[in-house]
Amino acid sequence: MxxxxxxxxxxxxxxxxxxxxxxxxxxxxxxxxxxxxxxxxxxxxxxxxxxxxxxxxxxxxxxxxxxxxxxxxxxxxxxxxxxxxxxxxxxxxxxxxxxxxxxxxxxxxxxxxIDFNYELEPPCDLFPIPRESSVRAYITIMQGCNNFCTYCIVPYVRGREVSRKSEQILAEAQRLIDRGVKEIILLGQNVNSYGQDRTDEISFPELLRRLDKLPGLKRLRFITSHPKDISPELIQAFGELETLCEQIHLPVQSGSDRILKRMGRKYTRSDYLRKIEALRKVCPNIAITTDLIVGFPGETDADFRQTLSLLEEVQFDAIFAFKYSDRPPAKAVSFPDKIDEKTKAERLTEVLNLQKPITEKKNKAKEGKILEVLLDTHSKRNPDQVAGRTRCNRIVNVQAGLEFIGKLVEVKTKEALPHSLRGEVVKVLG
Ligand code: SF4
The missing domain is CATH 3.40.50 (Rossmann fold)
Structure with missing residues (x-):
């Protein structure tokens, strides 16, 4: 964002x-x-x-x-x-x-x-020009958050949830597509609750459906989702919408029900696992990534083991793990049972060490496959290579000239590295 x-x-x-x-x-x-x-x-x-x-x-x-x-x-x-x-x-x-x-x-x-202004709609003619990449663009569909998770500062600095009008979002998307954008990423602190703050708006799955129909759009993604708000209708969209990429970032934060409750997350470990299962049922190749906080106040060793066992059970494609830090005025700042820095650091290392081979194994499974890649940049390390992302959001580097930037191609993957893939272009799709 x-x-x-x-x-x-x-x-x-x-x-x-x-x-x-x-x-x-x-x-x-x-x-x-x-x-x-x-x-x-x-x-x-x-x-x-x-x-x-x-x-x-x-x-x-x-x-x-x-x-x-x-x-x-x-x-x-x-x-x-x-x-x-x-x-x-x-x-x-x-x-x-x-x-x-x-x-x-x-x-x-x-x-x-620094006033919050809940009436404000960004004027249509001020749509941002995509700068980093002309084929991928972001659209903010909502701002703010109503959830007040006890560790989080976002509701205090971004305000309450405000959804933009769907007609504005669709117009912005069409304008971007007309400029050559092939992939749109919808942004919001909690995109699943899009529209719930207004009586005149469609639901998030319906918004996805309407965007999916826009001629010229090749890919659609969104970030970030709250597990409690993932509806059956949204899960179904992954099995139905052609442009919706097989990828979701679903922050779990902890594997312990006790800690989830203290975090104010409003779902349990088993709720979360059921949603993962349902997503994988409608979309077996879906890549699932998550966020984790280690060392939340009061997190015992047993709670932490629950997080480790969740990682083993879900087999995420990648994780983003962080040590808890106080963010005033979030509620957890006043929780008395803080975890010392050494324990937090040890837990972070343990989580990352557990996940590393899982991510590598997931990447390795892509070796030798033909994958659709949207090439959008030159490679950071090798000037003779260009890079892009698969539908499951993995980075792929290929030996190709700069004229390939902006093309949607099929790549045969040759080698899986810890955080990316290498391959060769076998077909240009457009
Ligand atoms: S963690 Fe996400 S859902 Fe929770 S308060 Fe922060 S932005 Fe909202």
């Missing part, structure tokens, strides 16, 4: 005539889009802001702005302690970026605006 918000800001600025510089020290405007979901990300923001103080001293006309979740959460502190920051704008104020910059230029005043 942050990548997409950054694209949006860049689009606004480009439309107003600004150009992006390759050298940040030459910029007239320096914007930092921030993430507060983990403490480490927040620390990085302060460290960068500290360094920018020296740049501002050299170039007093430089405008420094901070947006996103840290801005939302820490506005007062940034304004009070960092006089070199000119602009602090919250997660619901992105669309006013140009207005803020103009005011700062004209009046030479600092601005801080």
């Amino acid at each position: 942050n990548v997409h918000d950054t694209e949006y800001m860049a689009s606004l600025l480009e439309k107003a005539g600004y150009v992006q510089t390759r050298f940040p020290q030459e910029a007239d405007i320096y914007l930092i889009n921030t993430c507060a979901v983990r403490q480490k990300a927040e620390e990085k923001v302060y460290s960068l802001l500290g360094r920018l103080k020296f740049l501002k001293r050299k170039r007093p006309n430089l405008i420094i702005g901070v947006g996103g979740c840290v801005a939302q959460k820490e506005a007062e502190r940034i304004m009070a302690k960092m006089p070199h920051v000119d602009l602090v704008f919250g997660t619901h104020q992105i669309y006013r970026l140009l207005e803020f910059i103009e005011k700062i230029r004209e009046k030479k005043e600092r601005i801080c605006c």
Whole structure:
């Protein structure tokens, strides 16, 4: 979502005539889009802001702005302690970026605006220009979250759930497809509850169905889903919709019912397993990835073993595991039974060590297969290679020229590496 918000800001600025510089020290405007979901990300923001103080001293006309979740959460502190920051704008104020910059230029005043605005619909003509890749694009379908999981800061910094109008989403999708986009990724903190905050909207599975029918769209994905809101209708969509890729990210967070309850996740281990089973029934090749938190307050060794056994049982394609950290004002901050850093680090290592061979085995199973790949970038390591993603979201590198970027191809996979595949193009699909 942050990548997409950054694209949006860049689009606004480009439309107003600004150009992006390759050298940040030459910029007239320096914007930092921030993430507060983990403490480490927040620390990085302060460290960068500290360094920018020296740049501002050299170039007093430089405008420094901070947006996103840290801005939302820490506005007062940034304004009070960092006089070199000119602009602090919250997660619901992105669309006013140009207005803020103009005011700062004209009046030479600092601005801080972090109000939540639940009425706001981004204007249609401000659709972001896909920058990183012209064949893959994100669409935000909703903002915010109503779940208040006890470890999570998102509802406090992104506000309550607000779904965009489906007609706007469909129009934005069509416009992107007309520009050559082949894959659309729908974004939201909890996409499954799309539409539930409005009486005039369709459900998430129905939105998928309508997007699937758009001529020219090849692939559709979404992120992120809450396990409690995965409906039978949504599961069914994986068996029916041609463009819906065989991949889902379904954060489980813990394998222990006791910890899930303390996290306020509102599902049990067996609910989660039943949904995985149902997904695999309608879509046997579906790739399933998850998020895990280790060392949540009160997590005993027995709870942690439950998480390990869940990993063994589900056999995820990949996991994203993190050590718990306090994120005020989330409720778990006040839980008394915190786990020490050493135990958290040991548990993280154990989880990752358990998952590593599972991910490798899953990748290995793709060797020698013909897979559809959307090539969208040059390879990071090898200039003679281009890279793309399979429908199950695995990265594939192939020996091919830059003219292949943007093509949907069939690749015969030759070799599975720990985090990617290598292969050769056998057919160009379009
Ligand atoms: S559902 Fe996701 S975004 Fe919402 S509070 Fe829980 S973890 Fe945070």
